[in-house]
Amino acid sequence: MFPSCINRNSTQKIDAQQTSPAANAVNDNNVETDFSASLAEVLSSSQLPARIGQRIGSGIAENPAFLLDLFTVLQEDPYLWVLVDKERALGEDYEPGDLVDIKGGSYRVSRQDLRLRRCAAESLEEMAAAAARDGIILTASSSYRSYAYQVDLYARNVRELGREAADRESARPGHSQHQLGLIVDFGSISDAFAQTAEGVWIAANASRFGWSLSYPDGYEEITGYRWESWHYRYVGVELAQFIDNYFDGIQQYALRFIYEWVKRS
Numbered sequence: 001m002f003p004s005c006i007n008r009n010s011t012q013k014i015d016a017q018q019t020s021p022a023a024n025a026v027n028d029n030n031v032e033t034d035f036s037a038s039l040a041e042v043l044s045s046s047q048l049p050a051r052i053g054q055r056i057g058s059g060i061a062e063n064p065a066f067l068l069d070l071f072t073v074l075q076e077d078p079y080l081w082v083l084v085d086k087e088r089a090l091g092e093d094y095e096p097g098d099l100v101d102i103k104g105g106s107y108r109v110s111r112q113d114l115r116l117r118r119c120a121a122e123s124l125e126e127m128a129a130a131a132a133r134d135g136i137i138l139t140a141s142s143s144y145r146s147y148a149y150q151v152d153l154y155a156r157n158v159r160e161l162g163r164e165a166a167d168r169e170s171a172r173p174g175h176s177q178h179q180l181g182l183i184v185d186f187g188s189i190s191d192a193f194a195q196t197a198e199g200v201w202i203a204a205n206a207s208r209f210g211w212s213l214s215y216p217d218g219y220e221e222i223t224g225y226r227w228e229s230w231h232y233r234y235v236g237v238e239l240a241q242f243i244d245n246y247f248d249g250i251q252q253y254a255l256r257f258i259y260e261w262v263k264r265s
């Protein structure tokens with residue numbers, strides 16, 4: 001029912017994407033000990049709030065559902081969960097191979113040159129159709145941004161705002177989630193968006209279609225960005241549920257956990 005991103009060839013392009021030793025240990029008698037050790041280390045290096053660590057638990061015996069859900073997520077296209085933030089960038093040459101033009105449908109577009117990866121475009125249409133049934137018309141205002149575009153945008157922001165403000169408002173080249181082709185900025189791309197019918201609808205419904213708010217209110221120290229009520233990342237339905245169920249709906253927490261888990265091999 002829901003579109004998924006199948007792009008396993010992309011696996012090699014992400015340095016952090018390696019099979020974890022714990023994953024190889026599934027048939028091992030020591031599996032429980034291995035998992036518990038992995039979890040403890042990853043929880044510690046991810047610097048998550050204590051309440052999240054308690055929810056995740058300390059091993060298979062305590063919380064088998066979490067590990068099953070984690071491995072389900074890791075089966076997905078790694079670009080759904082790769083961490084792209086102030087510290088971690090995509091390569092200069094990374095451009096998704098399945099970008100499609102989005103021209104509207106059940107939603108509006110605010111400009112004609114928008115592109116998304118196919119799975120995100122299909123999910124957007126599905127979500128927008130559901131919104132339309134509730135009397136809400138979504139507007140996609142910004143989406144894929146190439147590396148070259150980010151170079152121009154960041155330089156312009158530094159010129160106009162100064163470097164410090166530019167870093168709050170925009171990403172340095174390669175550090176923008178928009179380069180994934182999985183992001184939509186909705187509506188006015190301003191704080192006013194949160195109060196609109198569209199903003200309220202998306203906040204309440206996005207995750208069941210696989211979309212996650214990247215920069216929530218009050219988490220600038222965690223995400224590096226001020227609140228952006230309009231900026232949603234398509235992460236797929238499984239990961240969106242994983243974020244909601246275990247990480248308080250905070251995408252950065254979940255992606256940081258996954259980053260540390262995968263890196264730990």
Ligand SMILES: [Zn+2]
Binds near residue numbers: 142178184185231
């Ligand atoms: Zn954005």
